[in-house]
Amino acid sequence: MTVPGKKSRHITPYGDSFGDGAVQLSFTLPEVTGEAAKEAARRLAMKMGIDDVYVSACEDIGSGMSFIVLYGRTKHGVDTGEIEKYLADRGAATEDVPGMKVIDKMIAEKLGRPIVVLGACIESDAHTVGIDAIMNMKGYAGDYGLERYTHIDAVNLGAQVAVEELVRQAEKRNADALLVSQVVTQKNVHIQNLTRLVDLLEAENLRDRLILVVGGPRISPELAKELGYDAGFGKETLPRHVAYFILNKLLESEGTS
Amino acid sequence: MTGKLTIDHGIVADCRDLARRITGDLMGYIRAHTTDSVERSVVRLLGLDGADKSGTPYPNVFVEAAAREGGLSSGAAGRLADVMLKTDLNPNDAVRAAEKGEVLLTDVPRAGKDERERVLSPLVDGAIGRIEKNRASRERMRTDHPMSEPPLLYVIVATGNIHEDVIQARSAAQMGADCIAVIRSTAQSLLDYVPYGPTTEGFGGTYATQENFRIMREALDEAAEELNRYIYLVNYASGLCMPEIAVMGAFERLDMLLNDSMYGIIFRDINPYRTFIDQHFSRMINARADIIINTGEDNYLTTADAYDAAHTVLASDFINEQFALHSHLEPGQMGLGHAFEIDPERENGFLLELAQALLIREIFPDAPIKYMPPTKHVTGNIFQTHLVDMLFNVCSVMTGQTIHLVGMLTEAIHTPFVGDRYLSVRGARYARNNLRGLGRELRFIDDGVIQNRAREVLEAAHGMLGEIADIGLLGALERGMFADIKRTPDGGKGRRGVVEKAPDYFNPFEAILEAT
Numbered sequence: 001m002t003v004p005g006k007k008s009r010h011i012t013p014y015g016d017s018f019g020d021g022a023v024q025l026s027f028t029l030p031e032v033t034g035e036a037a038k039e040a041a042r043r044l045a046m047k048m049g050i051d052d053v054y055v056s057a058c059e060d061i062g063s064g065m066s067f068i069v070l071y072g073r074t075k076h077g078v079d080t081g082e083i084e085k086y087l088a089d090r091g092a093a094t095e096d097v098p099g100m101k102v103i104d105k106m107i108a109e110k111l112g113r114p115i116v117v118l119g120a121c122i123e124s125d126a127h128t129v130g131i132d133a134i135m136n137m138k139g140y141a142g143d144y145g146l147e148r149y150t151h152i153d154a155v156n157l158g159a160q161v162a163v164e165e166l167v168r169q170a171e172k173r174n175a176d177a178l179l180v181s182q183v184v185t186q187k188n189v190h191i192q193n194l195t196r197l198v199d200l201l202e203a204e205n206l207r208d209r210l211i212l213v214v215g216g217p218r219i220s221p222e223l224a225k226e227l228g229y230d231a232g233f234g235k236e237t238l239p240r241h242v243a244y245f246i247l248n249k250l251l252e253s254e255g256t257s
Numbered sequence: 258m259t260g261k262l263t264i265d266h267g268i269v270a271d272c273r274d275l276a277r278r279i280t281g282d283l284m285g286y287i288r289a290h291t292t293d294s295v296e297r298s299v300v301r302l303l304g305l306d307g308a309d310k311s312g313t314p315y316p317n318v319f320v321e322a323a324a325r326e327g328g329l330s331s332g333a334a335g336r337l338a339d340v341m342l343k344t345d346l347n348p349n350d351a352v353r354a355a356e357k358g359e360v361l362l363t364d365v366p367r368a369g370k371d372e373r374e375r376v377l378s379p380l381v382d383g384a385i386g387r388i389e390k391n392r393a394s395r396e397r398m399r400t401d402h403p404m405s406e407p408p409l410l411y412v413i414v415a416t417g418n419i420h421e422d423v424i425q426a427r428s429a430a431q432m433g434a435d436c437i438a439v440i441r442s443t444a445q446s447l448l449d450y451v452p453y454g455p456t457t458e459g460f461g462g463t464y465a466t467q468e469n470f471r472i473m474r475e476a477l478d479e480a481a482e483e484l485n486r487y488i489y490l491v492n493y494a495s496g497l498c499m500p501e502i503a504v505m506g507a508f509e510r511l512d513m514l515l516n517d518s519m520y521g522i523i524f525r526d527i528n529p530y531r532t533f534i535d536q537h538f539s540r541m542i543n544a545r546a547d548i549i550i551n552t553g554e555d556n557y558l559t560t561a562d563a564y565d566a567a568h569t570v571l572a573s574d575f576i577n578e579q580f581a582l583h584s585h586l587e588p589g590q591m592g593l594g595h596a597f598e599i600d601p602e603r604e605n606g607f608l609l610e611l612a613q614a615l616l617i618r619e620i621f622p623d624a625p626i627k628y629m630p631p632t633k634h635v636t637g638n639i640f641q642t643h644l645v646d647m648l649f650n651v652c653s654v655m656t657g658q659t660i661h662l663v664g665m666l667t668e669a670i671h672t673p674f675v676g677d678r679y680l681s682v683r684g685a686r687y688a689r690n691n692l693r694g695l696g697r698e699l700r701f702i703d704d705g706v707i708q709n710r711a712r713e714v715l716e717a718a719h720g721m722l723g724e725i726a727d728i729g730l731l732g733a734l735e736r737g738m739f740a741d742i743k744r745t746p747d748g749g750k751g752r753r754g755v756v757e758k759a760p761d762y763f764n765p766f767e768a769i770l771e772a773t
Contacts, residue, residue: 028676061679062431063424124444124460126525132560136741158526160447184443184461186417186672217637217669235637 008081012074021073023050029066034058037066049075097244100144107151110251116153117146117246118170119179120161123193127183128159130215134179134239143238152243163197167204177211177246185218191227198228211249213242260619261701262612262711268719269620275722276575279730284583287537290530291762293754294449295538296320296333298500299764302384303337303377305348306467308453315352316501317450322355322362330759338373339365348380373763381765385545391510392547395487398478402487405435406693408628408653408661410685411491415440415672417459419469423476428675430480430488432682436513436660438491439473440672441465446496446525447750451505461672465492465502470509489513494539495521495553497531497751503539507546513592513660516540516550518580519573522734523742524556528749529734540584541770550586551660552577555596555629557740563598563633567613568717569739570595574617575722576730578624585773588623592660596629597649605706607648612710614656620715628653630664639666646681650688655696661685 015022025045032040038055045053050072057069098106107115119135121128133140135156137147146154157169170178180197182190194214201207207228214224215233224232231245297316307315323329323336340351343365354360368376412434414425419439426437442459445452455472456464463469470492477488489512494502499516506514518536521527543550554570554577561569574593581591595617599606617626630649635642646664653661663685667677701707725733737743 026676028674028679059679061428061675063428065428065675067676067679124442126443126446127461128524129559136560138560138562138741159524160444186460187458189460 008079008084010077010079012077015073021051021075021077022071023074024069024071025050026067026069028061029068031064033060033064033066037068041066041068041070045070045072051075097238097241099240100149100243103240103243103247104150104152107149107247111151111247111254114151114153115177115246115250116155116173116175117177117179118155118157118166118173118175119146119181120157120166121159121181121183122161122163122166122197124160124189125182125184125193126159128156128181130183130217131156131158131179131181134181134215134237134242139239141238143240145239146243149243163193163200166197167200167206170206170210171204175210176250177213179242180212180214182214182216182219185216190216190218194227194229211246213245215242260615261699262615262619262708263703264616264619264711264715268715272572272575272715272719272722273579275719275726276572276579278726279576279722280579280583282729283533283731284537286530287534290534290755290757291329291332291764292531292534292751292756293320293324293329294498294531294535294751295500295764296323296329297450297498298504298538298542299332299334299766300337300348301501301504302766303334303348303380304383305337305352306453307349307353309352309356312453314450314453315349318356319348319352319362326363329756331761332758332763334377334765335367335370335373335761335763336362336365338376339368341376342368342372370761370763374765377765381769384766385769388507388542388546391507395510395512395547398481399487402481402485404487404489405433406689407625407657407659408685408689409435409489409625409659410682410689411436411438411489411627411660411662412678412682413438413440413673415462417442417461417463418457419455419463419472420457422463423473425675425678426473426476427480429678429682430477430484430486432679433686434488434663434678434682435486436489436491437473437477438493438513439463439465439469441493446493446521447527449497449751449754451498451501465505467505467509470505470511474509474511489549491515491551494543494550496525497521497527497535497754499532499535499539500542503542503546503548506548507542511548513549513551514539514543515553516543517553517594518577519734519739520553520556522744522749523740524553526744526749528752528755529731529744529746530755531749531751534755536580537584538770540581540586541773544585544587544590544773545770547590549590549592549625549660550581551592551627552594554594555598555627558596558598559633560740560742563596563600564603564609566740567609567714568721570613571617571620571714571718572721572725573739574621575718576725578621585771588621589625591621591624592627593617593621593624594627594629597631597652598629598633600634601631601645601648602634607652608706609710610648610652611656612707613714614652614658615707616711616714618656618658625659627660627662628658629662630668632664632668635668637669639670642666642668643680643684647684647688650685651692654688654692655699657696661689 012021042053053072055070059067119131136145139145219232323333344360355362414422440462443461455468491513494514494516521532643666731746734744
């Protein structure tokens with residue numbers, strides 16, 4: 001067992017004593033019930049690297065399926081030093097992001113012109129909850145949306161916008177940034193949609209003139225980079241995170257930073 | 258009626274008058290126009306079904322042909338009658354023969370009204386007969402296999418594959434679900450046609466097709482026999498094909514359809530005129546088929562704040578009620594919607610939810626109210642979500658809601674796993690059984706938080722309806738009075754499909770459905 005408080009250390013889940021590796025896991029098993037289901041669950045957990053498996057609930061939920069809750073101790077742990085290094089390499093933002101008023105003031109003073117932001121759920125995606133949270137006046141979790149910013153001209157094109165239409169609107173409105181939301185990820189449909197947009201922007205020679213941002217519950221910065229986007233925002237993103245990113249990116253490219 | 262909330266029923270009556278005026282102002286326009294989807298639903302009722310080699314459904318093939326040769330202003334049914342008279346074939350065989358190049362769907366002579374009516378008459382009787390037969394089967398099955406006492410527990414399946422949906426639907430019924438909704442593929446609301454045949458691939462859901470409806474109906478009827486409990490089958494008559502989905506639902510004995518009068522306008526950017534015409538015809542079909550409609554007011558609270566915008570939900574329920582009455586739906590078919598979405602961090606939030614839920618219940622006493630679980634203030638911490646869902650369950654049972662959408666602890670993470678459904682349905686059943694009589698036992702103190710909140714929401718809804726009555730519903734949509742979303746009368750998808758009826762417009766079902 002390692003001692004708490006050291007700089008770089010090996011950690012494992014904490015149940016009732018430090019380093020015990022206690023985990024809880026639940027899942028449904030098909031085609032087994034009763035003792036057979038319990039044993040199946042125990043063996044499965046062991047294959048996952050969990051020792052001292054205790055199946056605390058094994059309930060017959062009909063159709064020959066069992067719902068399992070189990071506890072055990074994982075054999076594995078992670079090194080905090082390695083994680084810090086990884087995050088540093090990845091350039092994760094650690095600085096505090098200011099609020100709307102400050103960002104608005106920065107836009108006026110440093111950039112000296114309004115920012116045009118277009119948002120859309122593209123292609124088959126009809127779930128506007130994410131893009132609405134970031135763009136709508138009302139905002140999300142007490143953080144005002146981009147429409148409320150004095151110096152951001154935010155246009156939410158809504159659901160199921162064809163990528164061709166988005167590109168057309170971007171040209172027409174001379175957009176600085178495109179905000180694309182993808183909520184549905186079944187069968188990786190979001191990857192296809194996102195790739196189509198990048199391909200089209202490149203074909204039209206627009207890619208370099210725009211800041212391209214993607215958001216959604218399953219979007220990570222890594223995925224966004226891989227697909228050729230400037231940034232990817234996942235869950236818990238607030239409107240000001242997006243506004244601040246776009247502002248900084250513009251300041252950088254316009255050499256006024 | 259005496260209620261626990263002691264609201265002013267004079268204001269309620271005035272709200273109804275205002276909503277009648279608001280919707281009545283649009284009825285003249287609605288009755289004077291048709292749409293391509295209404296016409297497709299008419300030829301579907303006449304038995305046209307199937308798809309050509311490229312996958313284009315026959316109703317689209319035929320209605321597009323009719324539109325090409327002079328528009329739909331006279332109605333597609335008359336031209337279908339003309340083709341039948343010319344070819345001596347039934348509608349499906351005629352379109353099939355046209356596909357092979359053996360006959361023409363256009364340039365056929367125009368028959369007179371009497372002759373058209375004569376050739377279509379057996380088909381019209383067949384359609385109405387099929388709908389009546391399904392009504393009777395539902396009645397019989399509900400008598401033989403009585404449903405649970407409300408709240409009826411409503412869960413979704415959304416695998417994309419109808420055969421996998423069947424497995425999950427059976428499993429959900431065994432767990433205690435009373436209503437199974439097959440979520441549609443995410444792109445379907447904006448398709449201007451209804452796909453044909455069984456489907457095994459969809460995104461975030463399964464395509465609504467008539468064959469998929471039939472497959473699921475059969476599975477749920479088997480489950481009803483097994484469990485001795487009739488299970489409602491639910492789908493979505495929204496988007497660009499509202500009337501066609503209603504026909505398919507009537508033909509395959511669906512029990513409930515999402516069928517809002519404004520949802521498509523607000524949340525799918527479908528043209529307002531198109532939607533108002535489509536909702537009217539689709540609702541008349543639902544009225545005849547005894548299908549319960551669900552309205553989508555809960556969605557307002559996913560964009561607007563649930564506390565600030567509670568009155569918009571109530572105002573919209575009044576409007577949906579009046580549109581439903583224009584379509585001859587009975588109050589018992591009106592699953593008017595609302596939701597439990599107040600921020601859980603708000604002090605006394607539960608009391609406010611109680612007030613709002615009971616307010617809707619008292620104002621629409623005969624409607625099978627549809628109550629939606631929290632989705633907005635749900636974070637992905639399944640344990641916390643399970644707790645919030647339980648308060649929702651308590652509120653629903655206490656206030657006598659009818660259709661209870663079961664909140665899933667994995668909301669905001671993925672479409673429900675089998676095990677998620679198990680835990681969530683179990684939680685809802687726990688509340689339904691354990692608190693069964695609580696609502697009846699309780700009275701609220703005069704002028705307390707609950708009564709005051711109910712009064713405040715009613716008064717705000719009254720004010721909003723007054724404002725809408727002044728500017729018209731189209732004006733209200735233009736100003737973004739619902740869900741903070743602005744829609745212009747001529748914007749949105751599907752505007753082109755709206756056609757003014759000519760004096761010789763012919764639709765053999767219209768008079769029958771208007772007389773429901």
